[in-house]
Amino acid sequence: MKIRDLWTEAMAGMLARPVRTALTTLGTVLGITTLVITLGVAATAGNQIVGRFDELTATSVTVEVQENEGSPLVGWDAVDQVTRLRGVESAAAVSEARESANLSVRSNKLVDPARAGAQTLTVIASTPGLPAAVKGRMLQGRYFDAGHLKRADQVVVLGEQAAAMLGITRVDRAPAVFIEGRAYTVIGILGAFRREKGFGGAVMLPPTIGRRYGLRDVTRVLINTSLGAVDLIAGQAATALSPGNEGMLQVISPPSPTRARDGVQDDVNGLFLILGLVSLVVGAVGIANVTLVTVMERVAEIGLRRSLGAARRHIAAQFLLESTLTGLTGGVIGASLGMVAVVAVSAAKQWTPVLDVRLALAAPAAGALVGLLAGLYPALRAARMEPVDALR
Structure with a gap:
């Protein structure tokens, strides 16, 4: 056929x-x-x-702090109370404000047509434990410590994206950046974030000088716990940070194993x-x-x-x-x-x-x-x- x-x-x-x-x-x-x-x-x-x-392996707890007209709900030294809790591996307090979200930052005062001029960057204040809290790594230099805070040193740490935008790749020669015209020495570049990757484009200040830009009160506390301790720390963090004001703090934690x-x-x-x-x-x-x-x-x-x-x-x-x-x-x-x-x-x-x-x-x-x-x-x-x- x-x-x-x-x-x-x-x-x-x-x-x-x-x-x-x-x-x-x-x-x-x-x-x-x-x-x-x-x-x-x-x-x-x-x-x-x-x-x-993967949710079971998450060990991150975030405490959101509401604004209070009177005294701040969480002090900058309250992080020490959290780190004493059994099961907490690292913690850091962060201050973020609306007025500091878009500040003019320059790497020098010279007008160079071949390089970028002023950049609009986010400026935040934090305690010295931020690198561990965001599970990041210092790509250059170091993070500010308690000595910098005590002396009110005019130093900053740049996120890796912020440093790239400002053209800063090394800190061994103590480069400076100008935030709204004020000069600060760059002592480190923080990158490789595994948590809060948005900090890569930020400029980080010690709390002692962050007040100049509206960064007075703690707005968030970032906590990392050991595996299996999330539920315990989530229930204790608010009390440790602000005894008597637990209801005004919002604790965000991963789902329970159940x-x-x-x-x-x-x-x-x-x-x-x-x-x-x-x-x-x-x-x-x-x-x-x-x-x-x-x-x-x-x-x-x-x-x-x-x-x-x-x-x-x-x-x-x-x-x-x-x-x-x-x-x-x-x-x-x-x-x-x-x-x-x-x-x-x-x-x-x-x-x-x-x-x-x-x-x-x-x-x-x-x-x-x-x-x-x-x-x-x-x-x-x-x-x-x-x-x-x-x-x-």
Whole structure:
């Protein structure tokens, strides 16, 4: 046969029984869909589950301090009280103000057309423990310490992006920057942030000179804890920072292990519920296809029963019962094999098998329901047959 004739015959064969062809095609479609869903949803759920476990490894606690018209809620020395708590690895107090968010900063007073002029940068004040609190690293020089604060030295530390914008790459020659016209010596460049990466474009001042730019009160406290101590520190930090004013401090901490565990369980249950429902649809299409083929093969039997007095409802009830029994049998066998598979996999992986008795009892009923729904169209088609047409 020529390819064109072969194509014509194949199309004619498919279109001769459109419903049967559609059901067969639907089975293939659902099979491929199940494969794609299995791979895609498994990858998506796996990423979600990994993200939830990453939450367990988070050890960062942030305390937001509200503005107070009277005395400040948190003093600059209150960080020392937090670092004494068992489980705290590092902590730092930070002051950020609206008026210091966009200040003019220059690296020199000369106008050089080949280099950038004044930059608009954020200026913040912090305690000496900021590098450890933001999990950063000193790329050049050092961070200011308690001695700088006590002497009120005119020094600053630049974030790595701020230093690049100002053209400062070395601090061994004590370069200066001018903030709103005031000169400060750059003693270090802080970078490689793993927390609060926004500080990379900031200029960091000691609290003793930050007051000039509205940086008087502590607005945030950054705390790093050891693994497993987040919940404990989150409950104690506010009291340690400002006894009696705990309600005015907002503590932000990672989710508790219980929430993460429940989230993982919900993700896994949702994943396999989707896969199970898709598998049930594939099974329903298979039952419908087989029942329809059975109806086509038993046309003579249907015509004979109709001619002997059987009503349409009798024919429909017969095929509905057959498909329901098929689904019920599949549900019983499937539930049994599923439980055996769970026990076998658990034994191979040395896991503790968890079997839901309610699911095992509901599986046969679900199979019968699927069979009943799958047999509706074939049963209705069999009931609509006229005795004369069937016998012909």
